Amino acid sequence: xxxxxxxRRYNQWYKPSMPRASFQQLPLERREEILAVAAExxxxxxxxxxxxxxxxxxxxxxxxxxxxxxxxxxxxxxTAVAERYTKWFQSLATLKPASTRxxxxxxxxxxxxxxxxxxxxxxxxxxxxxxxxxxxxxxxxVMGTEQVLDAIDQxxxxxIAMGQQLGAVRTDLPIERxxxxxxxxxxxxxxxxxxxxxxxxxxxxxxxxxxxAQQLTDMLRRVFExxxx
Numbered sequence: 030x031x032x033x034x035x036x037r038r039y040n041q042w043y044k045p046s047m048p049r050a051s052f053q054q055l056p057l058e059r060r061e062e063i064l065a066v067a068a069e070x071x072x073x074x075x076x077x078x079x080x081x082x083x084x085x086x087x088x089x090x091x092x093x094x095x096x097x098x099x100x101x102x103x104x105x106x107x108t109a110v111a112e113r114y115t116k117w118f119q120s121l122a123t124l125k126p127a128s129t130r131x132x133x134x135x136x137x138x139x140x141x142x143x144x145x146x147x148x149x150x151x152x153x154x155x156x157x158x159x160x161x162x163x164x165x166x167x168x169x170x171v172m173g174t175e176q177v178l179d180a181i182d183q184x185x186x187x188x189i190a191m192g193q194q195l196g197a198v199r200t201d202l203p204i205e206r207x208x209x210x211x212x213x214x215x216x217x218x219x220x221x222x223x224x225x226x227x228x229x230x231x232x233x234x235x236x237x238x239x240x241x242a243q244q245l246t247d248m249l250r251r252v253f254e255x256x257x258x
Contacts, residue, residue: 033042052098063088063098067109073252076106113154116197123185126191133197133232137188142242145222149231149238185211210252212223218245 052060066088070079081102085095090135099105121143148155185208192198198207222241226234234241 042127044199049098049100055098063090064109064112067105068113068153068157071106071109071160074152075160076102083104113151113157127195127197130195130197133192133195137249138242138246141245142238145238145242148219148222149226149235152223152226155219182208182212189253196255198253201255207253211249214249214252215245218248 070084124139127136186204189207193200
């Protein structure tokens with residue numbers, strides 16, 4: 030997504046209780062089917078709104094059998110989130126960090142472009158993370174969501190600090206305020222991007238991805254770049 034971070038701290042905040050060994054022993058195709066359907070249900074209805082019994086019924090799994098695979102609904106939710114995001118986090122982590130002032134904005138463009146592509150190619154995963162953020166309070170006990178939100182904030186600060194060290198980001202405001210502004214802009218752009226997909230369709234939006242990523246990068250640059258005296 031357009032958010033600056035989360036992927037770098039993924040392994041720090043995500044400490045799931047792993048699904049039981051019996052789940053790992055299922056054929057790969059069946060494991061992927063279970064997690065894909067679970068992700069779709071949670072993304073559409075939210076964690077609280079998803080009926081575990083109805084989800085199991087759709088999966089064709091009896092409740093007693095489900096216990097052999099997952100501890101409970103929360104365990105299945107954590108596993109579904111992890112499965113959808115791991116590959117994306119890993120791909121973003123391969124981006125080369127910026128080393129100069131101008132590199133910083135190119136680096137930010139790459140982050141935004143990757144994020145938009147992710148949302149376009151895997152809307153279910155994007156909806157899952159929106160579910161995590163929107164249900165932060167109720168999910169705190171489920172998967173340590175406050176840690177997730179803190180990780181997002183810390184990554185905003187980390188990227189801002191990188192930009193400050195390179196002279197690309199202003200230093201006249203506290204980093205806490207800069208982080209708050211960057212998160213607000215990014216969240217608004219995420220929502221606008223989703224609406225654009227619904228309005229125009231994926232085929233048209235995919236052609237605009239570089240322009241949209243550049244638009245967001247330019248917006249952030251106008252807000253955060255130091256004034257030229």
